[in-house]
Amino acid sequence: MSLIITGSPGVGKHTIAKSLAKALDYEIFDINKIALESKLYEKTNETNDVDIIKLKKILKKKISKKSIIVGHLAPYALTKSQVSKAIILRKSPYKLSQIYKKRKYSKKKIAENLASEILGIITYDTIKKFGKNKSFQIDTSSKSISKVTKTITDILNGKSKKELIDWLSVVTEKKDLQTFFSY
Numbered sequence: 024m025s026l027i028i029t030g031s032p033g034v035g036k037h038t039i040a041k042s043l044a045k046a047l048d049y050e051i052f053d054i055n056k057i058a059l060e061s062k063l064y065e066k067t068n069e070t071n072d073v074d075i076i077k078l079k080k081i082l083k084k085k086i087s088k089k090s091i092i093v094g095h096l097a098p099y100a101l102t103k104s105q106v107s108k109a110i111i112l113r114k115s116p117y118k119l120s121q122i123y124k125k126r127k128y129s130k131k132k133i134a135e136n137l138a139s140e141i142l143g144i145i146t147y148d149t150i151k152k153f154g155k156n157k158s159f160q161i162d163t164s165s166k167s168i169s170k171v172t173k174t175i176t177d178i179l180n181g182k183s184k185k186e187l188i189d190w191l192s193v194v195t196e197k198k199d200l201q202t203f204f205s206y
């Protein structure tokens with residue numbers, strides 16, 4: 024059974040996966056890369072639709088016990104029995120918005136991804152798919168790469184502490200709802 028690292032774009036999935044793969048001697052499988060290489064993307068302007076059925080079949084063949092599967096498509100491309108733990112990396116929408124601006128995402132893409140992170144869409148889908156017990160959220164906003172890596176190895180060793188992350192409350196308290204949801 025393999026480990027999943029998921030979360031919104033820019034939360035640090037690939038950075039953490041690399042660090043963790045090195046620490047554990049695991050192999051990384053990048054779902055996006057596999058989908059691209061296997062030509063499973065149907066590109067329509069800004070949205071990318073993936074052939075999930077084909078993706079599921081390909082992943083089933085590729086993954087092993089010591090796999091780290093990276094990507095926001097993870098909850099849709101894997102079954103519960105294939106996964107031992109699902110790590111959901113989260114990042115404050117304030118920090119995430121800076122990363123998106125640096126990446127030169129369009130205003131629409133920024134607004135959509137921030138709204139999704141604030142509402143916790145990927146978190147919701149991950150917990151729904153893999154269950155509460157297997158799902159762990161980590162706020163990476165002010166943690167170093169090594170700290171996040173250590174937190175994950177602790178979780179794998181059963182020394183798990185559950186973080187509760189609620190950006191909607193944070194944004195509401197700061198009276199920034201309008202800012203994030205006015206697109």
Ligand SMILES: Nc1ncnc2c1ncn2[C@@H]1O[C@H](COP(=O)(O)OP(=O)(O)OP(=O)(O)O)[C@@H](O)[C@H]1O
Nearest residue numbers: 031032033034035036037038039163166167168171
């Ligand atoms: N724990 C961390 N502490 C500080 N900065 C981090 C941390 N993890 C990642 N970063 C930085 O955050 C940025 C985004 O990281 P990364 O590209 O790994 O995200 P990603 O989730 O893989 O994004 P995408 O979904 O677009 O592939 C990078 O600039 C990276 O250096």
Ligand SMILES: [Mg+2]
Nearest residue numbers: 033036037038
């Ligand atoms: Mg990445």
